[in-house]
Amino acid sequence: MGDPRKLRNKTERPKKLWDMDRLTHDKALKTEYGLKNMRELWRATAELKKYRREARRLLSLTEEGRRDDAKKILKKMARMGILKDGSVLDDVLSLEVRVVLERRLQTIVLRKGLAQSTRQSRQLITHGFIAVGGKIVSRPGYLVEVEEESKISHSKPIDLSVREPKAEEPAKPAEPKEAPKQEAA
Numbered sequence: 557m558g559d560p561r562k563l564r565n566k567t568e569r570p571k572k573l574w575d576m577d578r579l580t581h582d583k584a585l586k587t588e589y590g591l592k593n594m595r596e597l598w599r600a601t602a603e604l605k606k607y608r609r610e611a612r613r614l615l616s617l618t619e620e621g622r623r624d625d626a627k628k629i630l631k632k633m634a635r636m637g638i639l640k641d642g643s644v645l646d647d648v649l650s651l652e653v654r655v656v657l658e659r660r661l662q663t664i665v666l667r668k669g670l671a672q673s674t675r676q677s678r679q680l681i682t683h684g685f686i687a688v689g690g691k692i693v694s695r696p697g698y699l700v701e702v703e704e705e706s707k708i709s710h711s712k713p714i715d716l717s718v719r720e721p722k723a724e725e726p727a728k729p730a731e732p733k734e735a736p737k738q739e740a741a
Contacts, residue, residue: 567598568605589657590666590674596697600656603699607633611648637702661686662696664705672716680714687711 570578582597591597610629614622626645633639637659639647657663662677665686671677680686681696688700689707700708 567595567602569598585653585657589660589663590678591657592678592696597653597657599697600660601653604651604653604656607638607648608651611645615645635701635703636699637705656699659699660696661688661693661698661700661708664700664708668708670708670710672718676716680710685710685712685714 572578582594585591585597586594607629610625614626614629622645629648630639630643630645633648634641634643638651638655661681662674665671665677665681666674670686671680677686678696682694684692684694686693687709688698688704692711
């Protein structure tokens with residue numbers, strides 16, 4: 557059976573946690589993409605760092621040593637929609653975190669018009685109203701591949717139209733109630 561796997565963090569905290577310039581930039585990204593907390597942004601940053609680290613490692617190798625691995629990485633990033641076909645390793649180093657955030661399911665649902673706001677797209681995904689290729693995906697941070705992008709749809713019929721509140725009729729003046737008649741004895 558073996559030992560249980562060692563759990564590792566999917567994120568890294570920034571080196572300067574309270575840097576004002578970084579905080580304002582990250583907060584703008586958080587509101588633009590409708591992220592729940594900064595950890596989701598850090599996860600996207602860690603994903604991008606992983607690709608950049610591998611590209612730097614491959615660039616330090618000789619041409620023969622990097623040929624196969626470079627093709628694999630570039631092919632995977634093209635399949636994910638992070639890079640275009642025909643890119644080179646130097647293009648990986650110039651990527652920004654926005655590219656990864658654009659590939660999140662939450663963002664693509666909003667861009668396709670399946671939701672009216674980032675919050676609504678997040679809510680639809682977590683409540684199981686969005687399916688990718690017929691399978692319900694309940695993670696807003698799911699990275700969508702280019703092939704899957706056309707297969708995103710509502711899993712259940714849903715009405716997203718905004719309902720106007722009913723206009724209340726003007727209040728009618730209350731009619732005085734008649735006092736019960738007392739019978740004479």
